[in-house]
Amino acid sequence: MLKKFSQFTFALIGLTVLFSSCKKDYESIQVVDGKKIQDYITANKLTVTEDPLKSGYFYQILTQGTGTANYVTSDTVLYNVSVKGLENGTLYWASPLQANRATLGGYMNGLVASNTVYGAISVPAIRDVVLQLKPGGSARILLPSYLAYGKNGIANIASNENIDLNITTFPEKSQAVLDDRLINEFIKKNSLTMTKDRTRTYFSISAPGTGTDAITLNSTLTINYTGRYLDGTVFDSNVAGTYVTTLSTLIQGWKNVIPGKLTKGGKIRLLIPSDQAYGLAGFGSVPANATLDFDIEIVNVVNN
Structure with a gap:
């Protein structure tokens, strides 16, 4: 009886060690994306700011804009946006040159998937960064995939694609x-x-x-x-x-x-x-x- 118990115990310990070893080799998407973004920042010598809440995105204010005050949630923001793959540099879509997008500052978290109809996703980072701009300002946001189009991707954007997003606002609020x-x-x-x-x-x-x-x-x-x-x-x-x-x-x-x-x-x-x-x-x-x-x-x- 004692012999059988010891064999069972050793087998259990062996499985525990095996699973523990597998767990150590596994990295979450947050870790994987974080490494890729940090490598991109280093390779391109970017000066960026980390999200204060440390949710995973980084941003860069390219131009502050004009006027005396930043956008507030009730302001109408007129803007253009472009979405590129962070690592491959592919331009997935951009606002038409002949027009612009418009929404209230408090609703700037909506990001469509392309110039065609694929619906929209919620990206609070856009709103949070735009509210740091004055009208006419512009910014760049480095988004990990889990804060963008996720593991499923959408349209021609692949699964787990990190995103380099640029947003440019117009000076006018009307x-x-x-x-x-x-x-x-x-x-x-x-x-x-x-x-x-x-x-x-x-x-x-x-x-x-x-x-x-x-x-x-x-x-x-x-x-x-x-x-x-x-x-x-x-x-x-x-x-x-x-x-x-x-x-x-x-x-x-x-x-x-x-x-x-x-x-x-x-x-x-x-x-x-x-x-x-x-x-x-x-x-x-x-x-x-x-x-x-x-x-x-x-x-x-x-x-x-």
């Missing part, structure tokens, strides 16, 4: 003010002569038209048009004289300016602030908060 600045910079850069409508859309008429039917919101129009972003990228165009629509179904910038200014044969250029175009929601390939540039020709007018 989208309307930002749009107006961007439009005026565009006008100056291109030496344009434009008139500002009371609804903040800018326009220039190259031909008022020769028709006799006045255009109203209920008019059925045949239109040639080309729509561009302010960087010159064409996002939509129809110049075959085949696009027929009722003016009331179009974006607000068209509805506000065209009635009373053009007839059949008229030509106009519109620089439309984002809230008079597709606004916060965007539409199709047009991103949220995009300011748009349209050339429009009225081919025909029908009033029923």
Whole structure:
């Protein structure tokens, strides 16, 4: 009996030693990510600050911004963001150059997965760092995978991918003010002569038209048009004289300016602030908060 007990005891001790040895070889994702981030910081000679709560991320204030006070949770933050793989340098996605993102400072923890629809994850580090900036400031955040897209990854971001995130804020706290600045910079850069409508859309008429039917919101129009972003990228165009629509179904910038200014044969250029175009929601390939540039020709007018 004693002999059997001793054999059992030794076997149990052996298993304990084996499992203990395995446990020592195992490293948590927090440890693994932490080592990779520290190696990255050292290799690139970065001067970064550790999260005060020591949750695992590091950040660097690139530019502090302007003004006398940092953002607070109730401020509207207008910003662009880019997401890269920390080790491989792959740019997974970035805010469109033609537009920007916007949210309240207290809700800056939301990070989408890409420019396509994959939902969003919660990354409180973004909010915590942005609230250390003034408007116009920028920052870099080194995120361990467990504070980013995690073990499952998402879209084209692999499992356990550490993230190098850059965020740049605009000086303005109002989208309307930002749009107006961007439009005026565009006008100056291109030496344009434009008139500002009371609804903040800018326009220039190259031909008022020769028709006799006045255009109203209920008019059925045949239109040639080309729509561009302010960087010159064409996002939509129809110049075959085949696009027929009722003016009331179009974006607000068209509805506000065209009635009373053009007839059949008229030509106009519109620089439309984002809230008079597709606004916060965007539409199709047009991103949220995009300011748009349209050339429009009225081919025909029908009033029923």
